[in-house]
Amino acid sequence: MTATATLPTFSPARSLALGIRRVPFELKMYFRAGDQVFFTFLFPTLIYSLFAAVFSDQELPGELTMATYYLPGMIAGAILLSGVQNLASDIAVEKSDGTLKRLGGSPLSPVSYFIGKLGQVVVTSVLQIGLLVGVAVLAFGAQLPTTAEAWGTIAWVYVLGIAACAFAGIALSAVPRSGKTATAVIIPIVLVLQFISGVYLQFSMLPSWLQTTSGLFPVRWMAQGLRSAFLPESWAAQEPTGSWDLWLVALNLGLWIIAALVLSRLTFRWIHKDR
Amino acid sequence: MEAKSAGQALSQNELCNDAGSMATTDTPDDANVVVEVHNLRKTYGSFVALDGVSFDIHRGETFALLGPNGAGKSTTIEILEGYRQRTSGEARVLGVDPGIGGLPWRAQLGIVLQSTGETGNVTVRELLTQFAGYYPAPRDVDEVIASVGLREKDKTRIGKLSGGQRRRVDVALGIIGNPALLFLDEPTTGFDPEARRQFWGLIRSLKASGTSILLTTHYLDEAAQLGDRAAVIAGGRLIDIGKIDEIGGAASRMPVVRWTDATGRRREERTPEPGRAVAALVAEAGGEPRDIEIARPTLEDVYLSLIGADSDDAYDSEPVEEVRA
Numbered sequence: 001m002t003a004t005a006t007l008p009t010f011s012p013a014r015s016l017a018l019g020i021r022r023v024p025f026e027l028k029m030y031f032r033a034g035d036q037v038f039f040t041f042l043f044p045t046l047i048y049s050l051f052a053a054v055f056s057d058q059e060l061p062g063e064l065t066m067a068t069y070y071l072p073g074m075i076a077g078a079i080l081l082s083g084v085q086n087l088a089s090d091i092a093v094e095k096s097d098g099t100l101k102r103l104g105g106s107p108l109s110p111v112s113y114f115i116g117k118l119g120q121v122v123v124t125s126v127l128q129i130g131l132l133v134g135v136a137v138l139a140f141g142a143q144l145p146t147t148a149e150a151w152g153t154i155a156w157v158y159v160l161g162i163a164a165c166a167f168a169g170i171a172l173s174a175v176p177r178s179g180k181t182a183t184a185v186i187i188p189i190v191l192v193l194q195f196i197s198g199v200y201l202q203f204s205m206l207p208s209w210l211q212t213t214s215g216l217f218p219v220r221w222m223a224q225g226l227r228s229a230f231l232p233e234s235w236a237a238q239e240p241t242g243s244w245d246l247w248l249v250a251l252n253l254g255l256w257i258i259a260a261l262v263l264s265r266l267t268f269r270w271i272h273k274d275r
Numbered sequence: 276m277e278a279k280s281a282g283q284a285l286s287q288n289e290l291c292n293d294a295g296s297m298a299t300t301d302t303p304d305d306a307n308v309v310v311e312v313h314n315l316r317k318t319y320g321s322f323v324a325l326d327g328v329s330f331d332i333h334r335g336e337t338f339a340l341l342g343p344n345g346a347g348k349s350t351t352i353e354i355l356e357g358y359r360q361r362t363s364g365e366a367r368v369l370g371v372d373p374g375i376g377g378l379p380w381r382a383q384l385g386i387v388l389q390s391t392g393e394t395g396n397v398t399v400r401e402l403l404t405q406f407a408g409y410y411p412a413p414r415d416v417d418e419v420i421a422s423v424g425l426r427e428k429d430k431t432r433i434g435k436l437s438g439g440q441r442r443r444v445d446v447a448l449g450i451i452g453n454p455a456l457l458f459l460d461e462p463t464t465g466f467d468p469e470a471r472r473q474f475w476g477l478i479r480s481l482k483a484s485g486t487s488i489l490l491t492t493h494y495l496d497e498a499a500q501l502g503d504r505a506a507v508i509a510g511g512r513l514i515d516i517g518k519i520d521e522i523g524g525a526a527s528r529m530p531v532v533r534w535t536d537a538t539g540r541r542r543e544e545r546t547p548e549p550g551r552a553v554a555a556l557v558a559e560a561g562g563e564p565r566d567i568e569i570a571r572p573t574l575e576d577v578y579l580s581l582i583g584a585d586s587d588d589a590y591d592s593e594p595v596e597e598v599r600a
Contacts, residue, residue: 010378018409025397025405032396032432098390102448105356107382108409 010107018108019115026120030086039187040086041124044078045132047200052140062232067140069202072226075129077199079158080219082125083165085190087117088172089182096179104270114170121166129158143230150229153246157225160253164218167260174267198223204238211240218256225249307334308367309456309487310355315364317350317511324350326511327364332456337478337488339502339519341495343582347511348491349389352460355489356386369456382410385454385486389461391445395434399425399444402433403451410452422477423447424470438465446474450481457481459490463497475500495575505574509582523577531572532556535565 030036048070055066094100103113136142145151172189176182194200196210197220203211214220227235228244236244310332317325325347332338342348353359354366357373357380366373371380397405399420407413420429423443428436433444442465449457459478463471471494478501482488492498498505499519506516515522525547532552533543537560546552549569556564572580 021408022405025401028401029396098388101358101388102386104358105381105384105386105388106406106409106452107378107411109378 010109012111015109015111016115019112020119022112022116023119023123026116027123030090030120030124035183036086036090039183040081041128042131043081044074044128045135047077048074048132049135049139051200052136052142056140062234064232064235065141065143067136067142068230071133071136071142072230073197073199073203073223074132075226076161076197076219076223077194078128078132079125079161079222080165080190080193080199082121082128083162083167084169084172085186086124087121087166087169088175088186091117091170091173092176092182092186093179095173096182100270110268110270117170118166121162121169125162145229153225153229157222157229157249157253160250160257161218161222161225164253164256164260167257167264168218170264171260171267174264193217193219196220198227208240215252218253221249221252308332309334309336309369310338310489311365311367312351312355313365315351315354315366316362317347317354317359318362324511325354325361328506328508328511328513330506330513330516332487332489334487335482335485336503337482337490337501339498339505340489340491340508341498341505341578342491342508342514346509348508349460350511351508352458352489352491356384356458357381382452383455385449385452385457387445387449387457387459387462389464389491391438391441396432398430398432399436399447400429402444403447406448407451412453413451414453416451419447419451422450422480424473439467439470442466443470443474446477450486454486456487456489459488459492461491461493463492463494471497495573495578499574507578507581514581519574522574523572523581527577527580528572531570532567533570534567541566 030041051070051074052067055070058066060066060069091100133142133144137144145154172186173182176185193214196206196214197203197217198206198214199219203220203223206214211220224239224244225246227239228246236242239245308331310330312331313329315325315328316323328347328351330338340348340351350359354361355368355373357368357376360374368376369380369383400416403416403419407416420426423446425440425443425447428440433441436444442462446459446462449459463474466474475497478488482501488501490498490501502519504517505519505522507514507522515524517523521528529545529547530549531543531545532549533541534556536542544552553564553567553569556567
């Protein structure tokens, strides 16, 4: 029959432009979804406020208040929620409600779709962390780091952490069988990870086998990297090896980025395509 | 070539030859063919969903694909949209194999899927404006909103629309890219009669502007109103294909004369010469026959007889007496 007609291919610049165009659209949908705003966006700030209020009179060694102690862990938790919980349930729901099928029938590249999602994750997580830190400082008197080096650490841990969590979220979105079960599948995973990774509980209090287990996942390392920036140097002794091990933080997050990226590339489909 | 001589009943074999020759007689670079399907097969394990379906759709034509649930209509349309891979056979949509069609190919298609669905927290205008940006030469957003009758609702979030209004959003998304070929998979399900008439007007204006359309529908009046040609598929096979007013062959379109006889029984007679039959009845009865009517089978009657369903249980007390030409 007909020889395949040669058609102009769309340029990568077009995919990028359409991806950027999707960011405000994604943000609009994000902030209009009440459950998303509560369970992902506000959750770390609410939990932090609760903990900081309950333990406000506790003084830790090194003139550390609980308000300051909890902040790095809670920021790590926020990055996890914004990446994994947000994207995994968002994409699973869009897969099951027909949004992805419709996009798959349009000339939108999946690359543009993911640029839109990543843009949404970056903007919402930055706002979310800003809110959390603002509340911590203004309402509970948490101490912020003062050295450029500490802020540099926060910056690279955030960038690697949000990338690892966003890609992990995309990969995890393939797991729920329907949009209705998505949050039921994803929230327990995210919650357990936060408990064993030193977000809600002091990491040094956990049994070593749990510390080792959580060491497989990125949250524990994000929390540890951020603690190195927020806590006094003397607190390094509380970490499993007695030091901050920033190279292990970078290694773990780097491996997660690569593994989750490969996994999402392999599992993502606009629809469940048959043979 | 799809015109059939009077009274000719097509066997499956003849049909395949007919459809097959249609596919091969069109020259490969025929610019007037927008969809070419030849011997399309789709199997899921041992289940055969499509068993050698062939048809062409010409430029500017509205082609209706008819058939009962599970006949293979949606499988066919989803293969042509690039959502499903065919098992074997050939398919070309706008000259491109739909199994490998890229984004520029998609930019020329408009797709209205059978099922609707959207998270729903954006407005009609926001969604259409977003989608318009994906296409190289989109239609005007305001014009599209107006053409589907949603001007009053353009700032309403999709989740707050009624089922029929959401369906109109689906149709609006299907035409926003100004497609050369539009797929409509049961587009008016859930429409009230007035909305359906408005929708028909929209489709006619798209036809008038040269858009080719592949339509599946459960409403045979819709196919009769909009379609230029139709194919009937059942059990994954093509049962018949032809112009909308010729499909089924002349025999199935033979007028029916119905009346009530002297004993009070309802009678009917199929005849190519209903006037003569009525005259004979008048002569026989010596006056006006009771409850006399002459009916021409609708597309729905033809369709039901093609797929082997009983089209007429209102008058089934008497064996139908047929007069063959």
